Amino acid sequence: MKRHIFFVFLLSAFSLAINAQKVADKRVVRDLELSTDEQELKAGQSYEIPITAQNLGSVQGFQLSIFIDPTLAEITGIGSGILHEDNFGFFPKNGLITSSWNIANPLPKEKLNEVLFTLKINSRKDLPLSKILALQSRPTAMEAYTLNDEQVGINMNFKSAVVKGDKALLFQNTPNPFHEETAISFYLPQAAKATLVVRNVEGKVLFRTQGDFAKGQQQFILKQSDIKASGVMNYTLETTNFTETKKMVVVAK
Known part of the structure; x- marks a missing residue:
């Protein structure tokens, strides 16, 4: 009888170890990371903006909506790459x-590259690309699927370039949406104290932090736990x- 109990215990321990490994494996599943170079746009000029994916080999498909504020820029077309014309709806x-x-x-x-x-x-308008380009879940839900049929998120990253000028700038957070942490980058034309305030859509202050920063491009790291x-x-x-506000999306864990 004791041997039977011990054998059952070993099987249970083995099952727990396997399940723990499965949980650990799920934790390392990464969101699909889309990216493009940050750049300063000038009013009246035309631009072609290539979009790449850092880990496209890890997914079998995705869907999303892209929003470009029509008051800030006009969409004139889409150039094919890995995706073709029949992969898009154009409005x-x-x-x-x-x-x-x-x-x-x-x-x-x-x-893959x-x-x-x-x-x-x-x-x-004269403004950074990250101020006009964003991913969203309407009208098409934003989601990707791994090779193991697991659903993951999609992030849009703007690779920072060296910014120079005499005006302060606030960039779109990356990644966005996020569920753990995100970087909020900004540019200061001179050394200054900067304050970051996060509010919900009703205007309630959820988080506030500040710091003294040197001239140049700086950033706050914001955590979902904050x-x-x-x-x-x-x-x-x-x-x-200087005061400027942007929107971001925080995904529940």
């Missing part, structure tokens, strides 16, 4: 592009001579 008057893509077999390694697609726009909330948020950067 330029509303500043919307929807996209859906999937494959039956993983892409060959030589294609190719451009997914290229956005073609005319800028109406704000203890999820959904659409507004974050504001305040200095003596």
Whole structure:
């Protein structure tokens, strides 16, 4: 009888170890990371913006909506790459592009670093690209699926370039949406004290922090545990001579 109990105990321990490994494996599943270079847009100029994916080989498909504020820039077209014309819905008057893509077999390694697609726009204002381009879940839900059929999120990263000028700038947080932490970058034309304030859509202050920063490009790291909330948020950067607010999305864990 004792041997039987011991054998059952060993099987239970083995099952727990296997389940723990499965949980650990799920934790390392990464969101799909889309990226493009941050750049300063000039009013009246046309731009072609290549979009790439850092870990495209880990997914079998994705869908999303892209929003470009039509008051700030006009969408003039979409250039093909790994994705083609039939992967998109195009609604330029509303500043919307929807996209859906999937494959039956993983892409060959030589294609993984190719451009997914290229956005073609005319800028109406002088401003950073990250201020006008964002991913969203309407009208097409934003989600990707791994090779193991697990659903993951999608992030848009703007690779920072060296910013120079005499005006302060606040950039879109990256990644966005996020569920653990995100970087909120900004540029200061001179050394200054900067304050970051996060509010919900009702205007309630959820988090506030500040610091003394040197001239140049700086950033705050914001954690989901700092704000203890999820959904659409507004974050504001305040200095003596500058205040700007942007939206971000916090995904519940």
